[in-house]
Amino acid sequence: KxxxxxxxxxxTAQEGEFITINCSYSVGISALHxxxxxxxxxxxxxxxxxxxxxxxxxxxxxxxxxxxxxxxHITASxxxxxAVYICAVRGRGTSYGKLTFGQGTILTVxx
Amino acid sequence: DGGITQSPKYLFRKEGQNVTLSCEQNLNHDAMYxxxxxxxxxxxxxxxxxxxxDFQKGDIAEGYSVSREKKExxxxxxxxxxxxxxxxxxxxxxxxxxxxxxxxxxxxxxxxVL
Numbered sequence: 001k002x003x004x005x006x007x008x009x010x011x012t013a014q015e016g017e018f019i020t021i022n023c024s025y026s027v028g029i030s031a032l033h034x035x036x037x038x039x040x041x042x043x044x045x046x047x048x049x050x051x052x053x054x055x056x057x058x059x060x061x062x063x064x065x066x067x068x069x070x071x072x073h074i075t076a077s078x079x080x081x082x083a084v085y086i087c088a089v090r091g092r093g094t095s096y097g098k099l100t101f102g103q104g105t106i107l108t109v110x111x
Numbered sequence: 112d113g114g115i116t117q118s119p120k121y122l123f124r125k126e127g128q129n130v131t132l133s134c135e136q137n138l139n140h141d142a143m144y145x146x147x148x149x150x151x152x153x154x155x156x157x158x159x160x161x162x163x164x165d166f167q168k169g170d171i172a173e174g175y176s177v178s179r180e181k182k183e184x185x186x187x188x189x190x191x192x193x194x195x196x197x198x199x200x201x202x203x204x205x206x207x208x209x210x211x212x213x214x215x216x217x218x219x220x221x222x223x224v225l
Contacts, residue, residue: 002153004153033213033214035216040218041199041201041218041219041221042216042217042218042219043201043203043216043219044216045213045214045215045216048213086153086154088153088154098156098159098169099154099156099214100153101153101154101155102153103151103152103153104153
């Protein structure tokens with residue numbers, strides 16, 4: 001079993017739909033990251049969370065430390081949101097910035 | 112513009128040849144990282160460097176080598192000892208290798224070994 005599991009692996013939505021991507025992890029963490037990878041391959045950091053909730057535009061990320069679970073929500077989805085969304089965690093006590101990554105969720109938003 | 116550059120974007124090599132992937136950053140970041148991405152799998156850490164002239168093995172360092180002679184540069188050599196070198200390689204950097212530091216990623220190099 002991977003330390004970081006994402007669900008679903010593939011997600012298809014119609015423009016305007018509310019989208020949720022889930023991330024569960026099995027280790028104690030100091031921080032959780034949500035990343036976005038576009039078809040060309042480049043990766044952009046969306047959020048870094050250690051507790052609670054963060055919002056940026058139409059994106060909302062939440063984390064529940066006790067349940068070892070995080071969600072990424074996209075409101076009013078748009079075709080330009082189509083990308084791979086990756087969850088990554090930094091273990092507690094790690095002396096360097098090592099991240100453990102989930103396998104990614106492929107999101108396709110149709111017009 | 113500040114950022115991370117990787118070159119080339121696509122690279123083809125014959126089996127048995129060593130190949131070096133370039134990674135340069137002008138963000139004045141101390142820490143740099145190399146990851147490998149395979150289809151259906153999460154990114155895996157190959158090597159990382161917290162400071163110039165120092166680097167450490169990651170989870171899958173076998174068959175790879177790196178150097179960190181300059182703060183801006185962290186080249187990765189894929190040697191002939193790497194059994195499955197065909198993959199997408201991503202370089203990243205962060206201000207420091209510590210808790211709370213966001214990693215910034217380059218555009219990646221797709222290596223195909225024929």
